Amino acid sequence: MKNLVLVGFMGSGKTVVGKLVAERLGMHFMDMDDEVERREGRKISEVFAQDGESYFRRLERVLTQELASQTDWVIATGGGIVLDPRNLDDFRKTSVIIGFGIHVDTVLQRVGHQTHRPLLEGGDKHKRVQKLLAQREPLYRAAGEYIDTNDRTIDEVVNKVVAAYQKNP
Ligand code: S3P
Numbered sequence: 282m283k284n285l286v287l288v289g290f291m292g293s294g295k296t297v298v299g300k301l302v303a304e305r306l307g308m309h310f311m312d313m314d315d316e317v318e319r320r321e322g323r324k325i326s327e328v329f330a331q332d333g334e335s336y337f338r339r340l341e342r343v344l345t346q347e348l349a350s351q352t353d354w355v356i357a358t359g360g361g362i363v364l365d366p367r368n369l370d371d372f373r374k375t376s377v378i379i380g381f382g383i384h385v386d387t388v389l390q391r392v393g394h395q396t397h398r399p400l401l402e403g404g405d406k407h408k409r410v411q412k413l414l415a416q417r418e419p420l421y422r423a424a425g426e427y428i429d430t431n432d433r434t435i436d437e438v439v440n441k442v443v444a445a446y447q448k449n450p
Pocket of ligand 1: 291292
């Protein structure tokens, strides 16, 4: 079966939803951030602090190429996967891609208190989220079928993802 790739901003629910969808569809699940941490033997925040964002993007790129050459994965990507268009081009060959929509306030409600995302640390979080979201929203929207997660429960989003995948397995 094709992979099912979830893209969307930090806090949009890619990991939580992806795990449930994988159970429902009987597919393997991978969270790309977790896999990068496992391979590196350190946290994403340490990768950013010690080697910088561009190093992290290279790790993401390599993992994307590997996963895109396989099948049967439900994949929760990191929020920045859409920044390099080659990532979506690669995934598109073997995967159904689904984009998650989320508003600034919902992001802040869901992840505002967490501290493990380097891009949200320091300065005014609201401004940071607003800026990043403005740059990326069009990319998430154009990635594939698009699901607004703002006023939906996890179960509702899971159902929508499963339905979108089953239209195009
Ligand atoms: C990032 C999102 C994070 C993680 C890294 C960078 C981003 O993943 O990959 O901190 O650029 O949006 P989540 O979307 O899982 O938080």
